[in-house]
Amino acid sequence: MDLDAYVAEHRGEWRRLEVLSRRRKPTAAEADEMVLLYQRVATHLSVVRSRTPDPALVAELSRLVLSARAAITGAQPVDWARLPRFFVHDLPLAIYQARRWWISAAVCFLLVAAAVATWVINDPTLPQALGMSEADIESLVEHDFEAYYSEYFAPNFGLLVWTNNAWIAAQSLVAGVLLLPVAYVLWQNALSIGATAGLMIANGRADVFFGLIAPHGLLELTAIFVAAGIGLRVGWSWVVPGPVLTRGQSLAAAARQGITGAVGLVGVLAVAGLLEAFVTPSILPVLVRDAIGVLVWTAFLVYVFVLGRRAERAEAPDQSLPVAFKAR
Template sequence: MATSIPPAPSAPGQLPRPSLSQTVDVETPELVVLSYTLAGVGSRATAALIDYAICIATFVAVIIAVLQLQVKFGVAASRDSSGAWVMALLGVIQFAILWLYYVLFEALADGQTPGKRIMKLRVVKDGGLSVTFEASAIRNIVRAIDLQPIFLYAVGLVTIMSNARGKRLGDMAAGTIVVKEDLVSQPVTPRRSSRADARADTSKPVPLSARLTDAEFQLLDRFVQRRMEFDAERRTQLAAGLAHRFSAKLTQDPAQLPIAQLVRLHDTELAARAQGAAARNDTGAAREKHRIVATNAPRWASFANTLKSAQGGGLSTLGEDGVRRFVQDYREMTADLARLRTATRGQESSDLFYLNRLVAGAHSLLYRRRTFTLRRLITFLFADVPAEVRASGLPIAIAATLLFGPMAIAARAVITHPSVAATLLPQGMLARAAKGVEDAKRGKGYIEDPEVYRPMMASQIATNNVQVTFVAFAGGMTAGLLTCWALVMNGVSIGAALGLYISKGIGSLIFSFIAPHGVLELTAIVLAGAAGLLLASGMLVPGNRTRRAALVQRGGRAFRLLAGAVFLLLFAGVIEGFVSPNATLSLQTKLAVSATSAVVLAIYLFYRPRAALPATARLAP
């Protein structure tokens, strides 16, 4: 009867490469290939659940605070504006929990949310470098598509499992991967049993080759390590089978049982490998692999301890001299990794896996992204964003057509046939228009909310509009279908509302409300739509690039358009909350605000100082 030896647990001091784990290779600036272990669906899901729990707990705390403040300020809101300001602030906090939790943690904590930190996961760029704010924002805004349907994350799970690099749609757009970051805490110094130590004779030269191949030694090693787990009969059967297989390598001593001969052979082979002897049948560079490990294992262990300390507190904890030594050691480690990879000839090895994890950890630490500064933010908003707007004329023109075309058609349809409004608009808008006829006669404005509520209004309007632009951007990952739908439906809604008020003879009522903020808000909608279309073009029309490279490159460009849209919406929200509903301001005054915003917007987008020309040049596709 054939016998087999069950897989053994890892030997002390060794870490076997996970056989079921997916890995991805990246090349460092030192031209050394690193293998990262991709995070599995289970660990990512667990990290997500932890983050969800944190978000929900924070959200509940905010809701409780809102309810308490409503009790305190609600009745006296007309006399005390502090309550409205607090409510507005809480609205912004809720928005931040929903959209900014992941972005800020990943961008500021080097790719780790609290959930990912607990699960020892990290988001990195495809090249192994630290994730940037831009990449973090892109992957987490596209989460709006990944979590469909209704927070069940079915889209994300399907794409992760069907992608060789475990990417969801957000990772594809951002050019990121999620990797495991377990650092081996024990060095891989080859094991030597006490029996082998006792028999070692340092006066004898190290043998050039061991008597067993690596595969044979692994088989023997598994048996010796687990022999006591078998009952006596099973142990005897396995020992007899192995003794027959290794008969030519065993010391033929009739006084010894087969199991004793196998243990002695194991100790001899273990001692030889610990001193760097090559395995039998190894040729060329492969003969060096055990010697590389035996010679350098102490230095690797020391580097592992330094790396663990630096990962906990940053490179600054090492001091100037320590950082200099760390960089020097890192370069030596990359050379060791290249030599060991050549010696193992691409085969899986616990030593190679261990050394790869050390170098990968140091690589991520050394090439961590620069600190985000106020100066960089200003450069981004006032140089990069306008430059991208000027460079993206085609998607902007298409987005404008999809917005203003349906807007004009819907407005004309409702003006010509007012009954069409009931099909295109919700009942609430129809009722507001009917009431608007009477309000216009009394000299009232489009909205008659008390002035004290305007901070809260501005907060709600701004956060809602920003979320709409996020959806339009993320819709680019549906090949642009969701983006086009969002633009068309927004155009129809706005056009139908305008047509309804005009058909009732109160067009000035809605124009006086829209005019102050309309220029900024409509421009922002167009930019967000253009961002989604630009993202979709990376999937549909990659040009000379691969589809993956085009998607990442245009995703970065699209993010700049989206950032411009959000920037404009912040100002539009303030104007819509404080100026647009103010009935004491005349239509001429509001038109003047509109004209001023248009002039400022034109200067912002199209004024090209000489210093901005390099920014434009680097955006060329």
Template sequence: MDPNLLAELHGDDWRELSMLAKKNTLSPSQAQRFLDLYRSASKDLSRIMTTAPDSLEAARLSAIVHRSRNHLSAVPSGGLSGLSRFFVVSLPLSIYRLRWDFAIVAASFLALAVLSGLWAGIHPEVLETFGDRAYRQQFAEHDFVNYYKENPNGFFAVGVWTNNAWIAVQFVLLGITGVFVVQGIFVNAVNVGFSAAMMFEFDKGADFFLYILPHGIPEISCIILAAAAGLRLFFAWVIPGPQLRRNKLASEARSLLTVAGGLVLLLFGSGLIEGFVTPNPIPPVLKIVIGVLYTAAVIVYARYFGRRAARAGLTADLDEHQAGYSILATDR
């Protein structure tokens, strides 16, 4: 569409949006009007960028949309604006976008863990591959529990945090391969299932859940989220849609790297739980409640801020003037 014609048709709306973006506070009706105008202007900007990205109208509207986006996300423009945007927009929005990917990977992980545990429990010869009966009994009656108690709490917490954070970052960064993530999820799920089978073999099933659930709920959730992000990156490469493959992949990578950084922080919390709560002699129910509450807090945070950012049409990617404008692909 001709940018001059578009400016003639929607110029009044653009000016109104610019005026509302300069206000410190908005009434409910103004806020709704602001949101409608922002969405419309964003679509107009997209149209202009496909036909005349270097035009005066493109520069003018880009400035209005950028200012409106900052106002809409309630992110201050001072020196801490980047940090604020990360926690208020980029991280929760990135997690929120992965909610269905997460659900699919989580269901697959749990199904595989349960099936492998049942298979090993029904076929004792499978457990023989882990060691003889004496070895499995030592694992079930001593080693599994002692793993959480044999080192100082702080040292143990930092150790599991760095290990899990490294796994999460690898899942995201190497997700483009597809195979790495699938293999990692498969191995982890089977290990959980086989460990449970060995514990139940010697009537230590209660200890298994008591020591794995408090930290395992948030920890495994983070690892599954990392796997979901990695697979999203893989499918962005394989199925880029109407965008150029390199543009789609670059956009998803910039957004999903936010998830990797956020998971490093979130796994620090699960590391503290594993180091200080799991081996603590407090009531078992309280241990599990702590893990559940931590996970629930992350979910509420991601849903509230992520959903708000998604409805506002925001993105976890860089602004177009920083990342470069995208074009539709007709031939790859």
């Protein structure tokens, strides 16, 4: 098929459909014409996809068909009745079914961080070799680490933390398709946390480090691990799609569930941000602050594993991902 000739032949219909789909109140005749053109352009899209799948043209026609469909069917009302199902079924299921990935990510992260911290503790010359002066180390240990949690106005700090953590989680989710970038993001953060922990412990400030990290860090890091695990699961879905789905179908199925997890993590990271802004720097005793962090973290894990397992058992075979995919 001559693509240029095909485009020249049907470009007028495409432009007319675009004009009609933008009208807020089309007449009866225009509505009939829009339906007819919608059917034709959908056929054109199918022809282009099957014979000469030019990416730019496919994207243009797909956008046009979706816009026309929305104009024909009208805006769909928000289904508020589905909101409870999202929180008690869809979200915990999405996180639970990726548990092997994010638990593995957490174990690898903690092992790297612990190894770096041990190295820093046992080799006092390492920080200098990495470019840190004695003044830098003293400033971090005696002031900067602790002051970080109280130098900003709490609401502003909470928003800053939420934005930063959401960005890290988004990087992990989006980069999951390529697998290796997720490992790089986790590696960089593990090195940073491990080095800081090593410096604080080596200088007798372990109580300050863990006292400030625990209230928010348990939930915050778990959310990052979940984002990384979901991203890795999405990436692995096209590497090993299984015997049932094509690579594209497997990737689409995993990505749809990954989006559900991503939406839920926005709320989880918001809670972690509130803990970091209001609980971590508070005047409460260290044990109370740490207990609050452990309690919130435990509640999240119970939510995921109890409701997630229940949702997985309730899933009918035709509603869930293929067994070959779920087993990974």
